[in-house]
Amino acid sequence: MKKLLLIVFFALLGSALFLEYKRLTIKPWPATHFEDVVEHFKYGSIGAEVDGFPYAIWRELPTIFAGELPQGYAGFGFLGEEGRDLPIGVSVRRIGVDRVGFNCATCHVSTYEIDGARHLVLGAPNNALDIQAYIRFLTGAAQDPRLTPDAVIEAAEANGRPLGWFDRLVLRRVVFPRLAEEVATLEARLAWMDGRPPHGPGRTDAGNFWRERWGLNPSGDSRVGVVDFPSVWNQRLRTDGWFHWDGNNRSLDERNISAALAGGAADWLLERRSIERVSDWLMAFPSPDWPLPLDTDRVAQGRAIYEREGCDTCHDPGGPSLGQVTSLAILGTDPQRTDLFDAEMVSYFSDVGEKYSWRFHNYRTTDGYANMPLDGIWMRAPYLHNGSVPTLADLLSPPDMRPVAFFRGCTVLDTDRVGFTCETGFELDTTLTGNGNGGHLWGTDLPDAEKALLLDYLKSL
Template identity: 60%
Template structure:
């Protein structure tokens, strides 16, 4: 009799917790927000936590799986500041339970070690971030039978951060069942990754993410859309141009919303106010100044080389073709990303946000890639849209002389060749699909002194 009563009691408790979980999910807590714009960029919510990992579990994963991530989340390139529990780019919000999510700073903040000093670069490409590795770890950890409510509670107590009664009950009776379902669904939706070259740090493939979301079955083909994370500073001058590497959208608002949706938020929870705050801050957020000394005389010579060689036409702020799309046939760079973005994708993007005031309408196909301004170019390596060239000096070499493979994901800056020194990071193979380092063979015939001068000038941009 006692056993039956206990069984009924546990059943009622589980049902009550499930209902409360659903209620909290439908009425999420207010997003984490900061008055300071820089802090808001680094830690504020954009609504992406709704599809995020439960925070109380996420927090304990490094302790439960030290063999998988011996350096914790910093092993994936997430950046932590003193006295902050969460890394830059990670926010927390309660949807049923507390969940972690990405924000804009996740993919657009880097650390560059120059002059024996680390420099935090906000708005820069997160060259050190292994986003694919991080996601694969969460899937592996979430699928591991060792991950249980008991293991999480035990780890939390061991680390002197005990979990309250209500959240403990949710973990035991509701959350883990839902987590296993969410992990299985995520694994299925990302199955396309296994058919393509690894992204490596500093890169992602949002194109195939969208194809999977729309049921276009990217897991059945090998099309590659992997690109480097771009810089997002100085957005005001770019308002008159086009966005994304291939210039497939002319709306800053749509660019930002599509990034937020790809980062995990949902149509109905899109935090346009928060995204708008970040967008407004980035309009005039400046590219970082070169952190080391510059030879002014040599840079002056380099400016003349820059103008005489035609670089300014495509890349100077007032250049004739800056912000415009140059055809792949002219650039001769890797065409995979450009080919992937088809009319079918445009038709599907035009349906995103249907029924909302922000429904997309500006996506288009293009014939190539955008001529980008070179502000902060010293901090934007590796180079080209797919990150296939490690340094600016390598970019000035003929394609046949560029490195066939190199390491990436390191933070040590190379002031001579202008890029990153990396000996132990992810091996990038330019012979793999989508990774070609061909094309953009401009400046390759310059003399060695001219190249040195040009590189010195580019440090000042």
């Protein structure tokens, strides 16, 4: 009898261990399903947890590195919500072990503050989120002698979520030994960042991540593809034109998939239905209204100036040039981003998704930047594709009057000049490669009174 019990015991133990082994090594677990599309947008998975940081460690880092992260991940601009463990834009999924990943809301949800109150705006560019600083923190932390399995176990306990014996074993034997390797790979993949101006909050490099992926050795040169996060509301207004700052693609599908791949998804784990769900919802998701009362008379007068100056031809839905590209020769804004997407890049893009039905074939090169609708433009500061001009009032000033350097990453609304008031944090230097604040001269020579009317009209969009 005893013998039989022992056999049963070992058989059970064996199969439990086998199942755990499978859990740690086999395919990703299905993503959490959210009934509500807004919840799905904020917290759902797009398949970007593949190379994600192990969640068990990630959530204790703010405790272990409390000196560096006094406000936790909010210090990088991640947005927390009452009653939620994870910030907006971060999903968790089991791929071997639980890992964190980005989703569409990471870069496309933001806040503004007025009269001391904070307002969340879905679809707005997260102008406070410093992804580069966040990634550098993670790679640094992973190599820091203070980060040990014991430190994680202790922090978890202190935070009221003690790890069971098996999770501790996995942490010591699986997660930590792999971490060093994973982080070394990540660091090598991001080495190109070191030779370039910092992105700062609200921006990323749209080209060099791809060049690195394709082995084009971005570390070997100093070309820059830095861009400001765009807004993503009212996508229906944009479907007839070209997407991305430089208008390099007009396929909605490719735009969505490339967004997910750039956000960290792997082609084999693309959550296509999940991504389409977000994309469909964004079609008609409205831009936010200016939060203060507007004088309708002044708005109408501003509209007349807007039309007289020809702004509508490029920027209005239904305007003849909306969604088309204005060449740099006419526009005069910083050339780096559009120059980076050259013929070589396009040829590599057409191999993306080679083994899949969604394989890319719509990328093209352009010689400028796309004319986009100005809906909710008050919530899209700083301005231009590289976020080099802090306010609308500055954009309506001649380039030599625009700030040469300014702070980015704040959320207090400047209701006067229309942008965000910012006196500390990351200083953007417009003299660095890719940060040029010149060009787009429309409206810059208007009399001040007309500029003020035009500004009132722009607030109403």
